[in-house]
Amino acid sequence: MDPYRGGLATGICPRCNKQATSDGELQRMRCLGGCGEFYPRARLAQHVEWSFIARPPRPRADGSSPVASSWPWGAAPCPVCRADMSVGFRANLRYDYCTQHGVWLDAGELSQFASLFVDD
Ligand SMILES: [Zn+2]
Numbered sequence: 001m002d003p004y005r006g007g008l009a010t011g012i013c014p015r016c017n018k019q020a021t022s023d024g025e026l027q028r029m030r031c032l033g034g035c036g037e038f039y040p041r042a043r044l045a046q047h048v049e050w051s052f053i054a055r056p057p058r059p060r061a062d063g064s065s066p067v068a069s070s071w072p073w074g075a076a077p078c079p080v081c082r083a084d085m086s087v088g089f090r091a092n093l094r095y096d097y098c099t100q101h102g103v104w105l106d107a108g109e110l111s112q113f114a115s116l117f118v119d120d
């Protein structure tokens with residue numbers, strides 16, 4: 001099944017497990033509880049090189065991995081396929097992404113994400 005055919009369907013919010021619904025125009029999926037938004041890969045690829053998003057984070061100056069730092073949530077499930085999403089880091093932004101389906105941004109992260117990845 002192609003989740004993009006006919007627009008993104010509804011999914012499950014990776015944070016609160018409530019329903020997330022798609023925005024027909026922007027093709028994003030938004031948690032009804034306000035946790036954040038999921039941007040499908042096909043949509044992001046119009047603005048961003050996907051390999052840049054999915055690139056593993058660089059180790060910190062002291063050699064430790066930023067992924068190992070404490071975080072209140074475990075791996076978040078992709079709203080589309082429910083597989084554990086990977087974690088990406090850029091600057092001070094931490095985001096979750098599914099290599100197949102797209103990027104989850106918690107509420108408030110969008111502007112930071114846009115300034116890091118989208119320049120238009
Ligand atoms: Zn939610």
Ligand SMILES: [Zn+2]
Binds near residue numbers: 083
């Ligand atoms: Zn997925």
